[in-house]
Amino acid sequence: MGDAAWPSEWLRGVLGPAVLSILSEREAYGYLIAQRLEQGGLGHVKGGTLYPLLARYESAGLLESSWQEGDGGPGRKFFTITEAGAAELSGLRERWAAFSHRAGALINPEEAMR
């Protein structure tokens, strides 16, 4: 299945936990996060979707950011996950496992029976 096939409603639900998970590995700036999402198979996430999410998480204390200067360019804003963000991610991971299992059983019961 091609990456472009994911319904946008699905992506909206999974984007936040995926971003937190990427940032739990190492700090990253927006474009790098978008690349990781694409490499992970979620498709191309537009800047207009990703950056407001990062800003909301930063306001909520789940992320911190700092600018790192580039060579003559505007630099890059790197995001790191906070302790609160890591705790949020841990809770989301547990709930996501239960949710995806139940949703999978409902949507595709034959697959779940195997």
Place this chain on the structure above:
Amino acid sequence: MTHPDTDAYLDELRTALELRDASDHQTADIIRQTRSHLIDTGEDPYEAFGDPRDYAKQYAPHSTPVRFWALIIGSVILATTGGWLLTNGIINLVGGNTVLWGLPPVVGIIVGSLLIVTWMAALVTVGVRHARQRRIRN
């Protein structure tokens, strides 16, 4: 290589953020981050971020209704209290009486005048700000 529409888009975005009363720091941060992304990707900014007004809305939702009611309520309180204290102070100064809590009438005049000056300064500030926003829109 950035897309040729990048500068025009960032100008529109800056205007949209200013119209939404985003702080200077927030505006500068969003513009810098958007520019950084567009330099990295070379994407068409309108494709990547959508209409600049819609994009700005995600960061700085309008607070105009709240400010409007705050101005009305603040005006009523400042003008009424200030006017009453000033009038009362003048009347009692002439009559040789005291105002509230036995304070001399001159205190009522000073406090009343300060409240009225504060009210007028708030009106002027809001007016100047409104005119500036209209200038940016045009």
